[in-house]
Amino acid sequence: MNDTKFAALRKGLLEFLILGIVSSDAVYAADIIQRLEGTDMATQEGTLYPLLSKMRREGLLDYEWRESASGPPRKYYRLTDAGRTQLRDFRAYWAALTGLIDTLGT
């Protein structure tokens, strides 16, 4: 695996994967980490929090505080309408892109 080349690609894609994960249910940061754990897209909180903060400021995500059994309330993220639109656009774009990649070359 060509790590440095693919690292940039993974970094750019992470945001869209988060949109996908958050689309199914309101999730907490640790849920996102856990969902990606063991995959090529595995990430850590140090990377995730700045990204979640940016996506929230862009209006793609929103969060609410929910009580937890252990410790203080946690932030549960969910998609906004803008986030849902972006996820749909991304999926369409990705399908078009993979179609193009598959048809080029041998």
Add this chain to the structure above:
Amino acid sequence: MHTVITVSLSDHAQPYRTHEDAYDALRRYLDGARVSLTGDPGQAEVVADLEQSIAEKLAGRLASTDRVVSGADIDAALAAIGPVGDTGKDPAPLTDRPRGRRRLCRIREGQEIAGVCMGLAAYAELRVDWVRTIFVLLTLVSVGLFLIVYIILAFWLPVVDTRKDWVALLDCQEL
């Protein structure tokens, strides 16, 4: 002898008692996070998120709340959270930067009086002892006139906490 420091993380009701090395490691991590998020409007939010996450990981590790947090506990929690920001990479060395973008500041870290010489040394990439020696010599030769220059600089220049902050300041100005 052990020093035990009480730390309150984010909104956690339960304060943690930590050994001094654990406290230092925690402090370094959070300061580093603040620096790498310099210029990010989400800085305060992200640091609060990190604090809460650290607190949760510690709660999971400590069987009882009476136990004092050790350096190993903090290291494990911070390793799970990972470096903050996109890459966690250190900023490029100063020598690679265009000179025009630099801005003269006072730097508190290592300051003798007001940090003017620390700032000048960082700006000119000279050793601070040299800058101080030159300043003292100029003050003597000019019969105190350069002391006034120092005082004016001390009032006029913006101040940053550490040399690392000063480097981070260059980074966000380049964007």
